[in-house]
Amino acid sequence: MENLKWRKSDISYEKQIHFSKRDYSFQSENAGEFITKSLANAYWFFISDVDGDNCPFRPTCSAFLLQSAKETNIFQASLMFFDRFTRDMNIAKGHDHYPRVSAGYYYDPPQNYTLNQGRIKYLPPAFIVDDE
Amino acid sequence: MRNFLTIIFLIPLTVHPQSSSFDFHSPENVKKFADHLFCEEDYLRAIEQYELINQKMDNDTIKFKVMLGYSELGFFSESNDFFRGINDKSIFYPDAYLLSFKNQLISEPGLIIAPSIISFNAFQMKSFCKLINISMLYEDKFNISKENFIAPFDAEELNSVSTFYDYKVEPPYKSPALAGLLSAVIPGSGKMYVGEWGDGITALVVTSLFAFLAYDNFHADHTTRAWIFTGLGAFFYAGNIYGSVASAQIFNARIDFDFNNGLELFLKQQNYFLPDYDFCE
Amino acid sequence: MIKVLEICYKGIRFSSHKNHFQFCLPYTFIPLYLYTLLLIFSSSAELHSQTEIEKQFNYAKKLYDEEKYFDAVTEFKRLLFFYDGDIYSYESNLLTGLSYKNGAKFSEAIQHFTLAGLNSKNIDEIFIARLEIIKVNILRRTTGRALALLDSLQNDSKFTGKADEINYWRGWTYIFSDDWEKASSSFSNIQSDHRLALLCDSVANDLYNPTLAKTLSILPGAGQFYTGEYVSGIISIGWNVLWGYLTISAFMEDRVFDGLMVGSLLWWRFYSGNIQNAEKFAIEKNLEKTNSALRYLQNDYNGKMP
Numbered sequence: 001m002e003n004l005k006w007r008k009s010d011i012s013y014e015k016q017i018h019f020s021k022r023d024y025s026f027q028s029e030n031a032g033e034f035i036t037k038s039l040a041n042a043y044w045f046f047i048s049d050v051d052g053d054n055c056p057f058r059p060t061c062s063a064f065l066l067q068s069a070k071e072t073n074i075f076q077a078s079l080m081f082f083d084r085f086t087r088d089m090n091i092a093k094g095h096d097h098y099p100r101v102s103a104g105y106y107y108d109p110p111q112n113y114t115l116n117q118g119r120i121k122y123l124p125p126a127f128i129v130d131d132e
Numbered sequence: 133m134r135n136f137l138t139i140i141f142l143i144p145l146t147v148h149p150q151s152s153s154f155d156f157h158s159p160e161n162v163k164k165f166a167d168h169l170f171c172e173e174d175y176l177r178a179i180e181q182y183e184l185i186n187q188k189m190d191n192d193t194i195k196f197k198v199m200l201g202y203s204e205l206g207f208f209s210e211s212n213d214f215f216r217g218i219n220d221k222s223i224f225y226p227d228a229y230l231l232s233f234k235n236q237l238i239s240e241p242g243l244i245i246a247p248s249i250i251s252f253n254a255f256q257m258k259s260f261c262k263l264i265n266i267s268m269l270y271e272d273k274f275n276i277s278k279e280n281f282i283a284p285f286d287a288e289e290l291n292s293v294s295t296f297y298d299y300k301v302e303p304p305y306k307s308p309a310l311a312g313l314l315s316a317v318i319p320g321s322g323k324m325y326v327g328e329w330g331d332g333i334t335a336l337v338v339t340s341l342f343a344f345l346a347y348d349n350f351h352a353d354h355t356t357r358a359w360i361f362t363g364l365g366a367f368f369y370a371g372n373i374y375g376s377v378a379s380a381q382i383f384n385a386r387i388d389f390d391f392n393n394g395l396e397l398f399l400k401q402q403n404y405f406l407p408d409y410d411f412c413e
Numbered sequence: 414m415i416k417v418l419e420i421c422y423k424g425i426r427f428s429s430h431k432n433h434f435q436f437c438l439p440y441t442f443i444p445l446y447l448y449t450l451l452l453i454f455s456s457s458a459e460l461h462s463q464t465e466i467e468k469q470f471n472y473a474k475k476l477y478d479e480e481k482y483f484d485a486v487t488e489f490k491r492l493l494f495f496y497d498g499d500i501y502s503y504e505s506n507l508l509t510g511l512s513y514k515n516g517a518k519f520s521e522a523i524q525h526f527t528l529a530g531l532n533s534k535n536i537d538e539i540f541i542a543r544l545e546i547i548k549v550n551i552l553r554r555t556t557g558r559a560l561a562l563l564d565s566l567q568n569d570s571k572f573t574g575k576a577d578e579i580n581y582w583r584g585w586t587y588i589f590s591d592d593w594e595k596a597s598s599s600f601s602n603i604q605s606d607h608r609l610a611l612l613c614d615s616v617a618n619d620l621y622n623p624t625l626a627k628t629l630s631i632l633p634g635a636g637q638f639y640t641g642e643y644v645s646g647i648i649s650i651g652w653n654v655l656w657g658y659l660t661i662s663a664f665m666e667d668r669v670f671d672g673l674m675v676g677s678l679l680w681w682r683f684y685s686g687n688i689q690n691a692e693k694f695a696i697e698k699n700l701e702k703t704n705s706a707l708r709y710l711q712n713d714y715n716g717k718m719p
Contacts (some may be wrong), residue, residue, distance in 0.1 A: 001179070001180055001615075002185065004205075004207070005176065005180075005483040005484075005550070006482075006483055006518070007483070007516065007671055008480050008515050008516060009515070009516050009517035010519055011566050012420060012711070013589075013707040013708070013710060013711045014704045014707050014708060014711075015700065015703070015704060015707070016593075017700060040586040046648060047652075049645065049690075050645060050648050050649050050652060050683065050684035050686055050687065050690060051682050051683050052682070052685055052687075052688075052690065053689060053693075054368070054682070054686075076374075078371075079367075079370055079374040079375075080371070080374065080375075080378075081371070081372070082367045082368050082369040082371025082372075082375075083372060083375030085368075085371075086331065086334055086335050086338055086368060086371065086372060086375065087202065087331050087334075087337060087375070089334050090330045090331050090333075090334040091330075091334075091388040092330040093330060093331070097328075100223055112378070112382055112384045112385075113375070113378045114378075114379060115374075115378060115381065117381050117384070117385070118185060120381060120382055120385040120563030122386050122388070122389045123386075124389070124393075126384075128149060153465065154466070154495070155465070156465065156469050156492070161495065163497070164494075165490075165494050165579070168494055168590050169490070174490075177487050177490070179487075181487075207564065259562055380461045
């Protein structure tokens with residue numbers, strides 16, 4: 001009973017931040033991953049951070065590629081990436097299809113596209129995802 | 133002098149028993165307060181007060197209200213733990229028994245395997261049968277005839293229950309293999325088959341565009357450019373086949389999700405076939 | 414009758430006279446002053462036992478002081494359930510509201526502050542209750558509501574003497590709605606060099622103007638330089654120059670299609686990106702600055718806080 005009761009809460013005056021920061025860190029297990037991460041970092045630094053917010057999805061297409069490569073293999077990841085890019089080019093996307101993140105972007109994680117039915121976590125459209 | 137003082141002394145003594153020796157924490161008063169809290173839907177507080185007096189007042193209503201309160205708050209395992217303390221001769225035992233199934237269905241959806249009890253009245257027996265049948269929907273193995281499945285339900289529930297039965301026996305899945313095959317023949321058609329018209333048309337347009345650009349550049353002898361467009365086009369084509377298979381799988385996941393969601397909503401509306409207990413006037 | 418109560422010096426005495434028993438209080442040995450003390454003591458004890466209600470209130474208040482807010486609310490609710498007088502209603506409701514507020518349960522807090530206001534016995538108590546509602550609105554950032562409530566307090570003739578306090582809380586409301594200039598002017602209405610007015614002024618002057626950042630970015634890189642992001646600005650300038658040069662040279666050489674492709678897919682992308690970036694940096698940096706001011710206020714300021 002004691003641990004079910006609510007307690008004094010630490011109310012912070014600060015405003016919550018909704019910007020997602022790029023993860024430039026290296027968590028590579030081999031040379032291949034290190035190279036891919038370096039390429040990705042370079043892409044982010046020189047191009048993506050400067051050409052504005054063009055991706056309506058979270059994770060972004062480049063992050064999607066990296067996460068897919070980590071979860072499957074580079075070949076499958078590139079197929080997933082091209083499919084994601086096609087879906088990005090669909091001008092009528094989103095309407096009644098993807099759930100959202102709190103900042104308003106569409107939530108589209110790679111785990112739904114690994115061809116492993118058991119890993120798919122379906123969320124209805126307009127559902128707001130908490131993390132990210 | 134002393135006579136005078138003593139009379140003054142005696143007056144308050146006669147008046148004294150009338151002033152408040154009100155005990156806020158006597159069992160009766162704690163119960164009154166707890167009942168009030170329960171009616172205000174301040175369940176956690178009500179439970180805390182009831183648990184203070186539970187040992188002193190061996191009261192069936194209190195025990196059932198505590199179990200009900202935990203269930204309303206969403207603490208289903210605590211609610212079922214409390215159920216173990218309810219005597220099976222108690223007048224609330226059948227209701228508590230049914231409530232334990234509700235708790236079970238919400239916290240760990242699955243088949244209910246439990247006997248009925250003799251103290252069920254007609255309404256409770258019906259609720260019990262409804263719950264057992266509904267719980268079958270959560271199992272992978274499902275072999276019961278439709279007549280037997282819908283038998284315990286009332287007229288206004290029949291529609292929904294029949295739909296759940298049909299969905300369970302024959303879910304309207306789409307075939308991922310077929311989606312992939314269709315997209316191999318006509319890029320984008322697999323996605324359209326799954327219902328993703330926008331994505332399908334985009335895929336068709338993009339692959340056609342790259343095919344055209346490749347052909348056009350080969351024709352104009354711009355070989356490097358042509359090979360680049362061929363390569364990209366091939367990747368878009370293969371990616372689309374892959375994506376069509378994936379989107380069929382996501383479609384099937386959505387069928388399952390909608391089914392579970394719809395079932396949960398239906399059960400909430402029917403309050404899991406339990407009566408509405410009204411302990412407050 | 415009086416004979417039966419007749420006080421005497423000796424013990425029980427049977428009087429054959431008229432067949433009366435006489436009972437005597439054997440206090441022969443108690444001197445008068447001690448007797449008076451006993452009298453005073455017993456009557457004060459009688460006054461003491463009348464305050465079960467007061468005991469319950471003090472118990473609840475002790476729980477509140479020990480920050481056991483859930484239990485404090487329980488005990489105040491217990492008091493209010495059984496007690497229908499009005500000596501303790503205002504304070505009980507007020508402390509219940511404060512307990513809820515400290516547990517971040519803002520709607521329950523407002524409910525109880527409203528009840529406190531209805532049970533208040535004088536103008537000051539009404540004012541305190543209404544102020545608490547305003548403070549909760551500030552904390553949960555429903556600042557529009559807070560401002561409306563402050564305005565209605567200001568327009569109420571009962572509270573004309575409280576203008577300074579109203580302005581003080583109006584300042585806080587503006588702080589929480591991120592309008593540091595209006596906050597500063599509210600505080601200056603109390604006192605032109607009010608400490609918080611000076612703080613808000615310095616924050617307001619320190620902030621970047623996002624619109625200005627966007628406008629400056631018409632010249633690529635300028636907006637980013639304004640917000641202090643020099644590296645990003647240089648990269649932006651580089652890309653814009655490159656694609657701009659390629660687009661224009663394509664048009665000059667009559668390669669219209671190529672020019673259009675490079676111009677729209679590449680140059681436009683990096684140009685609008687630079688505008689977007691400048692605005693984003695301005696907003697991000699402003700947020701850091703305002704958050705650090707809010708941190709200071711929460712931790713190091715020792716005036717009254719919401």
